[in-house]
Amino acid sequence: METLLAPVVYYVISGVLVAGVLVGLSLMSRASTARAGNAISAVCSVIAILVTMYNYRILSSAVIWISIAVGVILSLIFAAKVKMIQMPQVVALLNGFGGLSSALVAILSFSQTELLYLKELYDPSKYLFSAYVSEVALIIGFVTFTGSLVAAGKLHKVLPQKPVVIPGHTFISVALIVLTVVSAYLRAPIWITALLSALFGFIFAIRVGGADMPITISLLNSLSGVAGGIAGIAVGDLMLVAIGGIVGASGLLLTRIMCKAMNRKLSGIILGSRVKKPAADAQAPEKPAEEEKPAEEEKTSLTPGEILSQAQNVIIIPGYGMALAQAQSNVKALFDKLEEKGKTVKFAIHPVAGRMPGHMNVLLAEVDVPYDKLFEMDEINEEFKDTDAVVVIGASDVVNPAANTAEGTPIYGMPVLKAGDAKYVIVCNFDDKPGYAGVPNTLYKQKNTIMLLGDAKDTVSKLTGSF
Template sequence: MGFYEVVTIVLAVVILYGIKLMSSPKTAVLGNRLGALSMFVSVLVVLFYNGIADVPVLWLAVLLGAIIGYLMAMKVAMIQMPQMVGLFNGLGGGASALVALVVIFETYPEMGLFSRFTSQLALVVGWVTLSGSLIAAGKLDRRIPQQPLVIKGHNVVNALCLLILGVLVAAGSFGSAAAAVVVSVLVTLLSLGFGVLFAIRVGGADMPITISLLNSYSGLAGAICGLTIGDPLLVSVGAIVGAAGIILTGIMCRAMNRSLLEVLNGSVAAVNLAGDSLLSPAAGENGGTAESEKSLDAPSLLKEAQKVIIVPGYGMAVSQAQWQVKKLLDVLESQGKEVKFAIHPVAGRMPGHMNVLLAEVDVPYDRLYEMEAINPEFKDTDVVVVIGACDVVNPAAITAEGTPIYGMPILRVDEAKYVVVCNMDTKPGYSGVPNPLYDRPNVVLLQGDAAETVEKLTREIQ
């Protein structure tokens, strides 16, 4: 075992340790920094080990990439974070595909059968990741309609694409150098097209799962590319990213009660929900109209409450309202009230998002409760304060069959005595399904920026 292999093992272990640290809000920032530092060291090791550290254009590329990445990370709003993750996934897959393409064009006659096969496979996975991620990011950013787009014979077309790609990969592995160039171009075009077909049939509500899956694809593309060029560092790091992405995909599928096959097939399509009785509050079960909520006063409800549960969501992240939420917690506890936080697994679009934001403002970790632990307590809760959450508290997930959200486990805030909702508006969330919770007579709507509404609410109960 040489120096390069030893360094590969060390860096892989450090990256894995960084991922482990990211499993806890208290150490997540350190884990992220450790992972970023390991990747930077990996780049330097590759440059110096291969004797290309003296090539000016490479350092220019590193500098340019670092500047672009820094500016994007500083400029991007929290609401755009999933889209940026999707974009970076695509760029990772595209980079692996480009490396494989260059290797094929320049060294195909000298390549062995295994390298030829993996190079073609890297093209497929890399280009599918690129085009699929661009579609996913476009849907999350609402630049592309979020509804699943299923063309006639979609499954047949997908199957034909995979079959043809399989044939082309085989042809590119056994053919001549001239034929390999033509095959590689065809593989590139067909893979890009398949990535689009793969992603457009997924609805907006399930798109975070697709982003996570494409994250694993980007790692897989890198690992396969590493096999092509015989680089153990690229293989190990790519495999780690791929495995982490698959694990995250599984977690999100369980949290949204979706099988991966259902997500990718667009099996649960959006429907026209206008006037749907399934979305209306049932009579005798906290049902009613928005008119009846006007008699309720949120500050009075909180002053009289003894048990309060706070439900943070993506809107809290967007408005950076965690600081105001911490102040609300302090005021409520100073008044002798029992306060807990209910955390949905996919609140914020990625597992752990809410935990990290609340840890940032020193909300005690023992105040945070996962969905399974907190759901039985809602029926005994005086007031639930929902802050920037929609889909994860939408009762339509229980009643509205045939909608993208149906069957998804939710936080049962609808069972509480009173609910105060601090959301920007009453528009549907990513699922596109209206939330009937807003129309219940025991619900107070405080519309507007969550940071402002929570701050005002806190002042009024002091």
């Protein structure tokens, strides 16, 4: 189709806008400049949309403007209402929308190219390339779409959060991949390829468990970009190609960080090698049993209140349990009181202390915890040994010292926060059962650990009132 702008002009504009987005992203490297960065990216995107509309002579099309308005209005209502605890499912849902949109673009591009080809208006040497590129975009788009919907459903608790495994799951996954590729290669009717890839997305996501979600949604975030970038190759849009590449890379980077932090392999998540639960008696470092009672007596005789009044410096470790109990405000109150009493208070954030990368930081920012009090694991891990008191709130696996010692368990080798090195540890967890990984937490048994079991809202407020 004829465009208004000469291709060279369009490429130059695209190049400038992509550079603008990259500047915006580089401003995301500091919290103080991130808002400006987001605004720059947004402005560049709006300009890109207007330039494309001008270029294809649709600036005066009512259909187009109405479609844009519907999307913008729906999303702005949504953006204003959504809660921070829901952020993982929101990101998952939007990953899915991005994937589906790119898949639909691929379908139209595919059928339009085919039409032109049949009318002998399309260069045959380019036709095959274009057709295959569209198929790839379609596959990735549909996998992202159904995978993301399932992930969002699990995170929103409308689907079971436990991994759902059907008989022959891995075989079915592999078979679906093969069938999808064959169907695309043979250029079977496009709905067959679409259906097969959508099925694979479903089968892949349904077996992912709640705690593996940070990896899954990072991966789907990446795929939503890749689908867009490849759709961009199919329609020949330079800006879409470049931005798709950037989004793909970003998601992949986060996926790698999450895999490392959780000690999981990406292939294991995709093809579903399950987290091996340690046999009840075999690898468990300590048997939780009645004979623990004497050990309890050796525990410190100080009350949590006394520990906190005496402490000079305190580190708070929040986990997803805090978010589940909606205890963020109570934790903020504890933080305020400790600071009021002149103590140095820091938060230690494990990379997977939420349901998506960086989730815990947002939850704490929401209740006005200053972000310069939030420290990443690597920044703070050496400080625990010089810390008077650690307060763990709703976290288990990420503070389990067994990760360093219990060979053969799922968490062995996983980097953890060295809470146990502190003088005293106060644990405000719902119960003392093992965390998601199923490995008993040896921290609970340490002499310097005091357990405050129950709803974190209550235990944390009581703790706040005790000194």
